[in-house]
Amino acid sequence: GAVVSQHPSRVICKSGTSVKIECRSLDFQATTMFWYRQFPKKSLMLMATSNEGSKATYEQGVEKDKFLINHASLTLSTLTVTSAHPEDSSFYICSASPTSGSPDTQYFGPGTRLTVL
Amino acid sequence: KQEVTQIPAALSVPEGENLVLNCSFTDSAIYNLQWFRQDPGKGLTSLLLIQSSQREQTSGRLNASLDKSSGRSTLYIAASQPGDSATYLCAVTGGGATNKLIFGTGTLLAVQP
Numbered sequence: 001g002a003v004v005s006q007h008p009s010r011v012i013c014k015s016g017t018s019v020k021i022e023c024r025s026l027d028f029q030a031t032t033m034f035w036y037r038q039f040p041k042k043s044l045m046l047m048a049t050s051n052e053g054s055k056a057t058y059e060q061g062v063e064k065d066k067f068l069i070n071h072a073s074l075t076l077s078t079l080t081v082t083s084a085h086p087e088d089s090s091f092y093i094c095s096a097s098p099t100s101g102s103p104d105t106q107y108f109g110p111g112t113r114l115t116v117l
Numbered sequence: 118k119q120e121v122t123q124i125p126a127a128l129s130v131p132e133g134e135n136l137v138l139n140c141s142f143t144d145s146a147i148y149n150l151q152w153f154r155q156d157p158g159k160g161l162t163s164l165l166l167i168q169s170s171q172r173e174q175t176s177g178r179l180n181a182s183l184d185k186s187s188g189r190s191t192l193y194i195a196a197s198q199p200g201d202s203a204t205y206l207c208a209v210t211g212g213g214a215t216n217k218l219i220f221g222t223g224t225l226l227a228v229q230p
C-alpha cells in the first residue's frame with residue numbers, strides 16, 4: 001500500500017513551452033502533497049506545499065507564477081512549469097501525506113526528470 | 118533557518134563492513150528526524166523515523182540515533198552489502214510545520230563486493 005505515482009517519468013521539451021507533471025496517490029487519500037526539486041548530486045529542496053481545495057504555499061524564492069500547482073482532488077496534485085527554460089531542468093519529486101494517519105508520514109513518488117532544451 | 122548537513126558526502130567500503138553516516142542540524146527544535154534511501158534516478162524510501170523524544174530506532178541492520186541537544190543523528194549500517202549502495206538522506210521536521218521536511222546534503226554510499 002501507500003503508493004505514489006508521477007507522470008511522466010521523463011520529459012524533454014523546448015524552451016518556452018509549458019510542462020505538466022502529475023502526482024497521484026494510488027491507494028490512499030492525501031489532503032497535503034509536497035513538491036520538491038533536486039539538482040544533480042544535490043539534496044531535495046521543498047518548492048511548495050499543496051493542500052486539496054486551496055492555494056499552494058510556496059517556499060521563499062520559488063516563483064508561484066512559474067510553478068503552478070493545482071490540488072483539485074484528494075488523490076491528484078499537478079505541477080505545471082510554465083515557459084520553461086534550460087535552468088528549470090531538474091528532477092522533480094512529489095510526496096503525499098495520508099489524510100488519515102500520522103502527519104509525519106510522507107510517501108514519495110518516483111520523480112520526474114525534466115530536460116529543457 | 119534550519120540547515121542540515123551530512124558527512125561524509127561520499128563513502129566507499131568493502132562488503133561486510135559496519136559503517137556510520139552522520140547528520141547534523143543547526144536548530145535543535147525539531148519534531149522528528151528521518152533517514153531516507155534514494156537509488157539513482159528514483160524517489161525516496163523511508164528507512165527510519167525518530168521522534169524528538171526518542172534516542173534511537175532500529176530496523177534490521179539499521180540503527181539510527183538522535184541527540185537533539187547537540188543537533189546530531191547517526192545512521193549505523195551493520196554488515197554492509199552491495200545492495201545497500203545508494204544515497205542516504207536525513208531530513209528533519211520542526212517548528213510550526215510538523216510535516217515540512219528539510220533535507221540534508223546526502224551521503225553517497227558504495228559497498229564494494
